[in-house]
Amino acid sequence: MRLSSWIFIHKWTSLVCTLFLLMLCLTGLPLVFTEEIEHLSGVAEAPEMPEGTPKASMDRIVESALAAQPGKVVRYMFWDEDEHPNMTLVSMASRIDAPPEEYWLVSLDSRTAQVLDQPNDRGFMHVMLQLHKDMYAGLPGQLFLGLMGLMFVVAIVSGVVLYKHFMRKLDFGTVRRLKSSTKWLDLHNLLGIVTVVWLTVVGVTGVINTLDPIVLALWQRDQLTEMVGPYMNEPPLESNGSAQAALDTAGRAVPDMKITLLAFPGTVFASPHHYTIFMKGNTPLTSKLLRPVLVDAQTAVLTDTREMPWYVKTLFISQPLHFGDYGGLPLKIIWALLDIVAIIVLGSGVYLWIRKYARRKEASVIVRS
Structure with missing residues (x-):
């Protein structure tokens, strides 16, 4: 040229x-x-308790979140033990199929199920994220x-x-x-x-x-549809089963990984008949790669679990690399x-x-x- x-x-x-x-x-x-910045801005954290204090049932935490916001439903639960130990973040909305931008966050102590905060101030960092x-x-x-x-x-x-x-x-x-x-x-x-x-x-x-919305749509149409195929003609659930039982099943199915996200039935990451539990690894690289575990919402029986396809892994690796989130504060x-x-x-x-x-x-x- x-x-x-x-x-x-x-x-x-x-x-x-x-x-x-x-x-x-x-x-x-x-x-x-x-x-x-979150830590410096005074984000609520779980209080100190004796080491080995048992965790509360996730069903009890769901009840506490619903009591704090009685007009809403729970869609997702998140955990990040490295940054926010002993804390469960619950994402709620007016209905299970509400748009992604509609959400209300409630943070709770994972051991006592007590509400710690409702961090919904869309302040400076939210503006920076949306612009970016x-x-x-x-x-x-x-x-x-x-x-x-x-x-x-x-x-x-x-x-x-x-x-x-x-x-x-x-x-x-x-x-x-x-x-x-x-x-x-x-x-x-x-x-x-x-x-x-x-x-x-x-x-x-x-x-x-x-491209993450496109990648998510491809995963839903491809892998997720295949995983929930046997349930396609099943009638919708009248009520969900135990969230704690679903987490226990996922922990037994993939014992060498940690639970990081629970998607409730009917959300974009699950099916109307399943809880989807996303597990992550224990190394700096594998902690960015998620593995879905689908559990029958009524019976808490394992339906399927498999590695994400290559295009989703590429997205998962690129997201933290874009912000240098692999080597802690020095990087x-x-x-x-x-x-x-x-x-x-x-x-x-x-x-x-x-x-x-x-x-x-x-x-x-x-x-x-």
Whole structure:
């Protein structure tokens, strides 16, 4: 491909996506430290109790959540023993098939079933997450940001090609100080090439993450439909069976994994006849990969369990990698510093384009005069 073609590709893919990428970098910076910010902001935690204090029955916890919000139904229960030990987070809504954006959270002590908090303040972190995820535009906004991420990856590839050409007469890392625009051009090129691997990883994982509604729909149509096939013609349940019994069955079926999420019958992650329990592994990598266990909601008998298909695993791996959530706080700090570098790269690109446009406009005025 000719050099002029690479210049054209880099120029226009960069111009189209840069402002959106700046917004994603700025909103992504606090999201890297979501857990740390939650702790500093005073999120309720389970009180200290003697080690070995027995857990309450999940059915009792469900009853406590319903008592706190009597007009709602329970859809999901979550556990994160690493960040919030001895705490159960219950997601509720007005009905079981309510839209995903309708939810009410209740956090309870897993040992006493006492309500600890109802953390439903859609504050700063919620705003950052929604802007970063879909700009408050739902699925169209999410897919649009995915397109911007794809353009960003193309801009990175074309930028690498151009860097090799324009720096062939200069030593690597040279930042000329002849004038402001030249200095910023060299700095833009240097920071971009030094962080090219990280920028590519974040760009590609960001694109993958925008596809999560599509991936979920594929999983529902493919694996989940196959797993619940024998129940397709069964009449709907009048009431659910024991949530605790379903969890016990899942624990026996996959004893080397930990329970992280319970989806109630009728939700998008389950069928009308099943509890779906999602299990996770015990290593930094396997803790991001979930395994569904389907349990008959009435009899608490195991229906099926199997590994997720490759496309779901790809999504699960890309989500925490996008935010540097694999190596604890040290990796998050590195991710944040690289994010700041990316902001400088993007901002300098905008500055260089504005300077170039201003010079051309000034030149055209001189020619006319």
